[in-house]
Amino acid sequence: MAGEPDRALAVVAPGFVARFTGGREYDSPAGPTGFNAARYSWVKKRIERYGVIEAGSRTIVYSLGTLYGAWPDGKPFEGNRYIDRFVVEDGLILETDVWNDSAEWILDPACAR
Numbered sequence: 001m002a003g004e005p006d007r008a009l010a011v012v013a014p015g016f017v018a019r020f021t022g023g024r025e026y027d028s029p030a031g032p033t034g035f036n037a038a039r040y041s042w043v044k045k046r047i048e049r050y051g052v053i054e055a056g057s058r059t060i061v062y063s064l065g066t067l068y069g070a071w072p073d074g075k076p077f078e079g080n081r082y083i084d085r086f087v088v089e090d091g092l093i094l095e096t097d098v099w100n101d102s103a104e105w106i107l108d109p110a111c112a113r
Contacts, residue, residue, distance in 0.1 A: 005029035013092035020098045032098070039102060043069035045082065058094070061086045067100060080105060 008029035018026040026032055036043060044067070051062035062085050068078035082100035086093050 005033045011091070011093055013089065013094045016093060016095065018096045018098065021100060021103055039072070039106075041070040041072050041074055043067055057089055059088045061088060067102070071106075077105065 005028065012029060016027060016029075018029070018032050020026070020032060020035065024031075024035065026035075045063075046065045046068060047063055048065040049063075051064070053060040053062075062083060064083050065081075066078065067080040067082050068076075070076050080101045082098070084099075085097040087095045
């Protein structure tokens with residue numbers, strides 16, 4: 001979310017994959033950054049909590065909260081729920097899955113708060 005894909009490269013493993021709502025897959029942190037740049041004028045997270053699960057040599061981390069920001073037309077939004085799931089091994093992110101309400105809010109603005 002910080003929009004610094006070059007810095008993120010230091011913490012992703014070879015073969016990294018990021019999966020976004022809608023079946024979008026990226027093999028570099030630059031993919032999600034570019035996607036978000038087209039979807040939002042700007043966006044930030046309000047992290048509410050983390051969940052951590054140890055799974056052998058891997059750790060699965062969940063980040064849950066809401067997004068706030070502005071759509072490309074400048075209209076502000078907040079309360080957009082998200083869940084991010086990270087699979088980590090040896091201190092590097094192997095994969096991440098991203099889910100949020102943005103697609104539904106874009107399709108039906110009446111759902112947005």
